[in-house]
Amino acid sequence: MTLRCAVLDDYQDVALSMADWAALAPDVEVRSLQRHFTSEGEVAEAVGDCEILVAMRERTPFPESLFARLPRLKLLITSGMRNASIDLDAAARHGVTVCGTASGSEPPAELTWALILGLARHVVQEGSALRDGGPWQSTIGADLHGRRLALLGLGKIGAKVARVGQAFGMEVMAWSQNLTDERAAETGVVRAHSLGELLEAGDFVSVHLQLSERTRGLVGASELKRMRRTACLVNTSRAAIVDQAALVQALHDGWIAGAGADVFEQEPLPADHPLRTAPNFLGLPHLGYVTRRNYEGYFQGAVEDIAAYLEGRPLRVLSARPAPPPR
Template sequence: MPMLNCAVLDDYQGVARDLADWPRLGPGVEVSFLSGHFGSQDALVDAVGHCEIVVAMRERTPFPAELFARLPRLRLLITSGMRNAAIDLAAAARHGVTVCGTASSPEPPAELTWALILGLARHLVTENNALRAGGPWQQTLGTDLHGRRLGLLGLGKIGRQMARIGGAFGMEVAAWSSNLTPERAAESGAIALGSKEELLESSDFVSVHLVLGPRTRGLIGEAELRRMRPTAYLVNTSRAAIVDQDALLRALREGWIAGAGADVFETEPLAPADPLRSAPNFLGLPHLGYVTRRNYEGYFGQAVEDIEAYLAGDPVRVLG
């Protein structure tokens, strides 16, 4: 059997090699680990055009239809998680590419969302920078969580985690999504609101936990941001396109809201000159929501399992 080539993409931290038992695949699979992000499709094709197997990390590298046409040797594509909007599954099928996924834990993204909420509410970056620079001692006034309303746009796996933690902080938790029922909301200790407008107008912290799709793209635009309280905060750790980025920038610059936090951006890595980098009252992170040791061990460990199953003729966790 000829040697098979496998490329693990976007290994930014250089940890993928050590977090799974890749040698278990045997001498017939040559695995390479690519730590740099490919800024163009041409560069990606040059790097992995010889590979039969590619392991992708979330949506860091898109796989549109035209890319599959340029990768004729590709036979197995693995993504972390069981959903990846950046992969054209229909095109993969047309080109004979099997697409498999892995498990993904909802706890790490929820934990990071709370880091953003707390960082905004207590001005942690401002205070830490002042402390390091020998600046003023105590210069901000924090916002309480206890007794305030947490508004959740979406009450899926991560949203439910958010609701339980919000309750532990003593917050009133409200939620909205197009199909949310009062009974399902109550199971997580939340109250279901009748509209996103009601949620935006009444919440002190709004956190986005919806799946990106035709109904949710641009769901939060200028009109919605203007409905929020000027003392309220918006946090998005779901997908950037759910919130109109231009409207968000205006809201921050003109003070429609008190501040915003985000772990997701429409173009990643974020361009050095992107205006969000210098927006007032904005706390941004480089898409760290799922980036924890336990999650990565699950991703890469199950990627090895996916490859083994595919080579045995019985692929598992197949998408599409």
Template sequence: MDEMTGAVVSAELNCAVLDDYQDVARSLADWSRLGPGVAIRTYTEHLATEDALVDALADCEIVIIMRERTPFPAAVFARLPQLRLLITSGMRNAAIDLAAAARHGVTVCGTASNSEPPAELTWALLLGLARQIVPEANAVRGSGPWQSTLGADLHGRRLGLLGLGKIGAKVARVGEAFGMEVTAWSENLTTERAAAAGAALAPSKEHLLRTSDFVSVHLVLSARTRGLIGEEELRLMRPTAYLVNTSRAGIVEQDALLRALREGWIAGAGADVFTTEPLPPDDPLRTAPNFLALPHLGYVTRRNYEGYFQEAVEDIEAYLKGNPVRTLT
């Protein structure tokens, strides 16, 4: 660190981009702006253990992570003494121990993120479930029957939203366009805020679950929302109802969800989030009946990724000049 300017001075800094599953990080941003002083390398395979992560990043001063794919708890910061800058996609990442980062002198920065892609994916799951898209498509491509299911109607049915923030509000507007009756609930949601998004405020979580034909989760994972949907809540739902979760796996108890699907408490479920990601090959949810699962694609679109990596370059530039931007505290 230059004592006069505060800028970082180094012959060369190593920067690792983690979990670049699609191998697109290098093509979606102009990394050459960082000059020869920053050596970029990418990892297209997930580093599944702490030891593997530490071994791979031992020589890195800068690390870029994708959302919450790779946790950075206190133990990891303690084992990476060279780390100085950690960048995450998005401006919130519950998998980073920010207090530990501060103790170890690591600056944490974020990037902007668009709420449209996860809202759109919510509808991909909901429509896929309602019209049995995957089994019917597989039947056409294989030797299955020509039509074997009856689709569930959306028009005139009730869509219940648990959470009505940026994403939930976008989902609500689409539901309204489909001619659905939209209701919403969260602990602090008011009648006025619900109405502004085109939804009616449900009197309680239980009432929403009992009366909705489709339930979609759009809450932030916290101590209050962890395990919010368990066996008791799933049994409240109609046997013809569907549950979609594109928020966080911890909000829905996974064992209870598996039982609900196997025993037919609900008609089906769709999820884009799991407790362990990538989902282990032997996880029973992979073969659960009437379960439409996606590998956490909610924010995985070209526009979002361009924003993530281009702003990651900006974060590095600003840090090297001694003026970090988009810092997380």
């Protein structure tokens, strides 16, 4: 029996060129889908014939209701080893094995600095003016050297961002609910004793926390008002950590100097979303993990996961109860 596999949300149409999918033939027939489906009905209609699906990060959610619409599905692979949009308990109840792939922390750390530097030196505004025949120099850039970088979270990505900040000559401060003096000391970072202390001290505040019930809505209107009016906020982690309506108000009312984000609560971002036109906002379409090396790791890992699953020894299992292969 030939199994059907679909790669979802392959926006750049590169998935099939990033790995040796032919190694799965003739057992598996693979296709990629570039269009983002906005409803569960669209997803079910497009891939309801598939026993295997490959999901790109959290672009397509997999709640209980969608698993119920996909009775043929047996193996779901996500890029990376964590996907908050997949209900793992529901997957187990529906007999679906969920596996992950390797994921690098360098790309999102690098993109964080693209946003910080873009905001600090008004790169988009000045670059657009140069291309469009606008004024020659219309802004004054913000210095990094001697300023304070404030990090919400000091995990793998946060620590990489901290090292770059130190290389720029910035003082780096960090805070999270779990951050210890020992962890801060080993990375050469000053530990803030509260979120408020961190926000009040930072010239550039960057979010690097995991989304959880403790961090959802952690930065709201009252927290944004505690930031310096000359400070910028950057979020390359999860959109829901920062209250989006409060962020829009902060930009319009000048509570902060600017903000950059690579993550949004609804993706793709709706055309009429207020962040698209908010002043001093630098937004990117969730590019943090979108690099060639990361994509090769994702899709090569997906091929490995499928081959191992068919052999009865699934790799990098995330679901509660791995299901047997459909043979």
